[in-house]
Amino acid sequence: MHKHPLSYNQIDAQGLHEVLLKYQHRNHEELVHDFEKAASSHLLNNPVVGVSSGTAALHLALATLNIGPGDLVAVPTFSYVASVNPVLYTGAKPVWIDSEETTWNLCPELLSQALKKFNTRSKRIKAIIVVHNYGVPANMKEIMKLAKLYRVPVIEDAAEAWGATVNGKPCGTVGDIGGVFSFNNNKTVTAFGGGLLVTTNSKWEKRARFLASQARLPKSFYLFNEVGFNYRISPLIAAYGLLQMQQTSILVSQRQEIFSSYCEAFKSHPSISWAKTLPGDMASRWLSAFRFSSPLNPQKLLQKLEKEGLEVRRGWNPLHTMKHLKAFPAIKSKNSEHLFKEVICLPSGTGAHLCIDTIKELI
């Protein structure tokens, strides 16, 4: 392991043990139920479905919205590949949308161009996936306005944004279906796996829950009449998730504090910037991502940081440049490619504060 990992979460063995003892003699489903209840209480009590990963949650969201072969889905190119893989699982095709300068997320102006362009009977954008990169909320106000205008449902890929808010509302509850979360081991709130689909109505919740359980009809014998998935969350993952839900505010504050300490350390460098939140929004700063612009040399800095034992990552490599993804239509600016060249994600989890001075000296 690196001396300073990118996003480390220590295992709370004692805490997990206590949760498991409490549920030892109860039905396993109670753990899942209580995890979902706890998660929902952080999400305006919206209906939720606990699933096996963030990727599964996104696939389920698309399936619930009936996205299928040949459909077009707007997807930000500046994101992790898991934002698009589920689109491809359904047989739909992404339309790449580049980033805006402010939040680094999906650019509303480019989205507007895409919605205008792909609005014919045969080629219509059927859903919009919005990502809140590194826990910084996207411009949901403008995106939701456009989505309403063109009557296209929005799925928030809030995998990285547990604890972030848009105009006071938790990320994941602003989109139409709502959104999806990941609790994999590097996330702010982790269950060492698992994910969540948050919906805005119980009809979608029921449909998603049904599809996630192999589309099994509620009979005393086995009966199926369509293809389903095995996406339900494991009770053991739910147990850790339940434990972490209780610590949400501490875990989110820790990430935000690390980010603020970096900002403080970099304040005299005019060439270092970061993704900004829009008025009224709050970022969770899952990863402390900074942009190192000229005359700084981000690639040299990256090498120096790695030499010191720091686990660092460049900003997302734009998805529209990947060999198997470049043939899909794209509405581009140069922003995502510039972000890829200049952004470095710095250690952001437990112990990250120990390397801030080292980084400051190396810049």
Ligand SMILES: Cc1ncc(COP(=O)(O)O)c(C=O)c1O
């Ligand atoms: C933006 C984004 N979407 C989706 C996912 C997928 O989540 P998971 O790893 O739980 O499948 C991730 C996670 O790493 C992510 O960062």
